[in-house]
Amino acid sequence: MPTRRRALLAAAAALPLAAPAALRAQGRYPDRPVRVIVPFAAGGIIDVVARLVNEPLARALGQPFVIENQPGAGSTIGARNVARARPDGYTLLFNGAAHSVIPALYKDAGFDSVADFMPIGLVGDQTFLACVHPGVPARDVPTLLSWLREKRGQATFATTGVGAASHLAGELLKSLANVDFTVVTYRGTPAAVTDFIAGRIDFMIDSQTLLAPFVADGKARALAVTTTHRSRMLPDLPTFAEAGVTGYRASSFQALYAPAGTPAQIVATLSDALLKVLADPAVQASFEARGVDTLPGDSAAASRFLAAESAKWVPILERTGATAG
Numbered sequence: 001m002p003t004r005r006r007a008l009l010a011a012a013a014a015l016p017l018a019a020p021a022a023l024r025a026q027g028r029y030p031d032r033p034v035r036v037i038v039p040f041a042a043g044g045i046i047d048v049v050a051r052l053v054n055e056p057l058a059r060a061l062g063q064p065f066v067i068e069n070q071p072g073a074g075s076t077i078g079a080r081n082v083a084r085a086r087p088d089g090y091t092l093l094f095n096g097a098a099h100s101v102i103p104a105l106y107k108d109a110g111f112d113s114v115a116d117f118m119p120i121g122l123v124g125d126q127t128f129l130a131c132v133h134p135g136v137p138a139r140d141v142p143t144l145l146s147w148l149r150e151k152r153g154q155a156t157f158a159t160t161g162v163g164a165a166s167h168l169a170g171e172l173l174k175s176l177a178n179v180d181f182t183v184v185t186y187r188g189t190p191a192a193v194t195d196f197i198a199g200r201i202d203f204m205i206d207s208q209t210l211l212a213p214f215v216a217d218g219k220a221r222a223l224a225v226t227t228t229h230r231s232r233m234l235p236d237l238p239t240f241a242e243a244g245v246t247g248y249r250a251s252s253f254q255a256l257y258a259p260a261g262t263p264a265q266i267v268a269t270l271s272d273a274l275l276k277v278l279a280d281p282a283v284q285a286s287f288e289a290r291g292v293d294t295l296p297g298d299s300a301a302a303s304r305f306l307a308a309e310s311a312k313w314v315p316i317l318e319r320t321g322a323t324a325g
Helices: 003-026 045-061 073-083 098-105 141-151 165-177 189-197 208-216 264-279 281-289 299-320
Strands: 034-038 065-069 091-095 117-132 156-159 182-185 203-207 221-225 251-259 292-297
Touching (some): 045 091, 045 117, 045 208, 045 251, 045 281, 073 091, 117 165, 117 208, 117 264, 141 221, 165 251, 165 299, 189 203, 189 208, 203 208, 208 221, 251 299, 264 281
Parallel strands (some): 156 182
Antiparallel strands (some): 117 203, 117 221
16 A cells, blocks of 8 residues: 555544544633623622632633623623623623513613523622611611601612612512612712711611621611521621511522523533532631622522522512612
C-alpha cells in the first residue's frame, strides 16, 4: 500500500477519536469571566448575598464572577439586559422577590420574567425587620397599626423599589392589617436608610442586618420581624403574626438565573457548583453572620419556588392597587 494512502487511512481512523476530544475542549465551561448582573444598587441585601457566593463560585469553576450593579425600575433594567444577552452562560442575573412579580407591575417590561429566563438555583433567604423612626409614637405592632389608621395614608414608608421584597412586605401589611400609608421609592437601600434615619421617612421594613445596628444605636425602633419564626439576631422581637397580624410572612430570597436557551449542561454546571458552595461551612458561616439563611435548591426547585411566590404576591399587589407607575 502506498505510503500516502496508508497515511490517509490512519488519519481517517483517528477522526472518531479526535473529534469528540475537540468538541469536549471547545465546550468547556467557563473558559472566561462570567458577568453577574445585580439589578439593585450596591449595599442592599441582594447585592450583599451575591457577593457572598461570588468568590466561592469563582474558585469552584476556575473563572472570575464579576458583579455589575444595574439598578432601576424595580430590577427590570438589569433583568432586561440579561434576557437579551447571548444564552451562553457568561451573563447571569442575581435577583430576589422582585423577579416573581414583574408581570403584575410592569406590563411593558420588554421581557417575560418566566419564559425569558432559566433558573439556576436558589441561594438565600433573610428575615426582614419592621422599624419606625424614634419620632413615631408607636412602641409595638398594635400601636403602629393604630397610628397608621390615624394618619389616613399620610405616614411614609421607604422601599428600594416597587416589587422589591421591602415593598412586598409593606403591601402585605396593608392587605392583612387594613391600613394605608404612602410608599416612597428609592434607587437603593442606602439612600432609603439615610432618609429614614434623618426622620424624613416614618418607617420601613428591610434587612435585619442593615437595620439592627441603627436599632442598637437608638436611631430606629424595632417592632417585629417578618418571618413566621423569630430571628436569631434579635430573638426578643415578636413576629408580626405573634403581634396580631395573622398570616403575615415575608422575607428576602435570592436566586440565580441564566437567559432562556442557555444549554442544559451549562445550567447544570452552574447549579451543581452553587449547591456545593452553599454546602460549604465557611459560606454558611458568612451567611449566618449577616443574618441570612442559605436556601439551597437546584434549577427545578427554584422554578417551583418562584411559581409559588408569584402566586402569593401577585394577588396582594392587585388587591392593594400597587403599580409601577
